[in-house]
Amino acid sequence: MTASTTTIDLRTGLRRYLITDARAGSVDELVRRGAAAIEGGVSAIQLRAKGWTDRQLLDAARELRTLCIASGTLFIVNDRVDIALASGADGVHLGVDDLPVADTRRLLGPDAIIGYSPETDDDRLAAEAAGIDYLGVGPVFGTATKADAGPAIGLDGLRRVVERTTLPVVGIGGVTIENAPLAIEAGACGVALVGAIFFADDPAAAARRLREALP
Amino acid sequence: VTNRHIPRLHLIGPLGVVEPEQFIDVAAAAVRGGCDAVHLRLPGARTSEVLPLARLLRERLAGSGVTVLVNDRPDVALIAGCGGVQLPETGFSVADARLIAGEVLIGRSVHDDVSARDAARQEADFLVVGHIFDTGSKLGTPGRGLTWLHDISGATHLPVIAIGGITTERIPEVLAAGAHGVALGRELLMADDPEQTAREARGQIDTFLDERTATDAAD
Numbered sequence: 494m495t496a497s498t499t500t501i502d503l504r505t506g507l508r509r510y511l512i513t514d515a516r517a518g519s520v521d522e523l524v525r526r527g528a529a530a531i532e533g534g535v536s537a538i539q540l541r542a543k544g545w546t547d548r549q550l551l552d553a554a555r556e557l558r559t560l561c562i563a564s565g566t567l568f569i570v571n572d573r574v575d576i577a578l579a580s581g582a583d584g585v586h587l588g589v590d591d592l593p594v595a596d597t598r599r600l601l602g603p604d605a606i607i608g609y610s611p612e613t614d615d616d617r618l619a620a621e622a623a624g625i626d627y628l629g630v631g632p633v634f635g636t637a638t639k640a641d642a643g644p645a646i647g648l649d650g651l652r653r654v655v656e657r658t659t660l661p662v663v664g665i666g667g668v669t670i671e672n673a674p675l676a677i678e679a680g681a682c683g684v685a686l687v688g689a690i691f692f693a694d695d696p697a698a699a700a701r702r703l704r705e706a707l708p
Numbered sequence: 709v710t711n712r713h714i715p716r717l718h719l720i721g722p723l724g725v726v727e728p729e730q731f732i733d734v735a736a737a738a739v740r741g742g743c744d745a746v747h748l749r750l751p752g753a754r755t756s757e758v759l760p761l762a763r764l765l766r767e768r769l770a771g772s773g774v775t776v777l778v779n780d781r782p783d784v785a786l787i788a789g790c791g792g793v794q795l796p797e798t799g800f801s802v803a804d805a806r807l808i809a810g811e812v813l814i815g816r817s818v819h820d821d822v823s824a825r826d827a828a829r830q831e832a833d834f835l836v837v838g839h840i841f842d843t844g845s846k847l848g849t850p851g852r853g854l855t856w857l858h859d860i861s862g863a864t865h866l867p868v869i870a871i872g873g874i875t876t877e878r879i880p881e882v883l884a885a886g887a888h889g890v891a892l893g894r895e896l897l898m899a900d901d902p903e904q905t906a907r908e909a910r911g912q913i914d915t916f917l918d919e920r921t922a923t924d925a926a927d
Contacts, residue, residue, distance in 0.1 A: 546798035547780060572755060575783035579804040590756040596787045 533700025541571035554580035594623035632666020655680030715745035716889030741906025762788035782809035802830035828864035839872020861886030
């Protein structure tokens, strides 16, 4: 890991967290939307593009990585530890269907940021014991992006996890610029958004509005 | 020219043709019959499916001398302790794969001589080239044929593993066209007796190599 941005306070870095989407259609379009969001002030970007070829993922990762270094933005790769290693990302975000946390830590080293989306409390505890750095928790609100995300846990569900963990928590799922402050009030250090920024007509303007809502 | 030992009889699966668990049994049988490389290829599978299977495969085949290669995923190969990675044309560069997985055997799948030369420049250990004959897994795309195989085998110094519709009977002509070895998928996965089929394939390879050695000596 080159980890030039890992010195950023993690809670601050996770505050305005953009997740990309395969429906960008091409590497160029994904990077263009990502670059606009960085310009608008997101503090972290997670590269997620399910179904893309490894070459496309790696190309996008390297371009985003360069933009993130220049702007002091955290760069996280979804699921793919190999893409994170090859692109020099700050870390990875894992779910229950991805590589085990302990193996990932062994590959990426102690400085990498490992995020995790637990499905149950036991699941969360096991991941915390294995050395994750932050939690992605949701869906906080209903989501249109992930059909398989399950029923919304609501702000109460988010608050419950925040109360049980010492780790930074990022609220995800149906987050918009309008409801983002509610997730912060519930104890999240940040919010992860896909559609509200990535698919906005003007991702830079949307990211700027998010920064105004969550300075 | 590489000094690594490059396997000559590769099994590729499960490819959705057999259940993942069943593939472990087919692989063990094929290795008993003489396969010296097994590629774990599960297109579209979740990491949580691929990693356990890679581990099972490696454990089941430990001590047999076979190389287990994970398709696409150098991180999974490293974590599962597998000896190789097979990269698709749209996958990692060889250098990136080595950066992640270390000194493992790295094969690159190619479909034309430009990609073959590119893989040679990147110092892949071998090429997987196909498909040579018509095959049920690539319906609607005719096989490229032996002349094409001959041309692409001559395009680089890398050993070529031919794939696609290769039956045991056709192995001698495939090797005669310049292939170092063959990769069998459905031919082994759907065989009534994978061990016996692998043994026949290995017999064809060994016989061809013996005869070529004898011919070379006579020259």
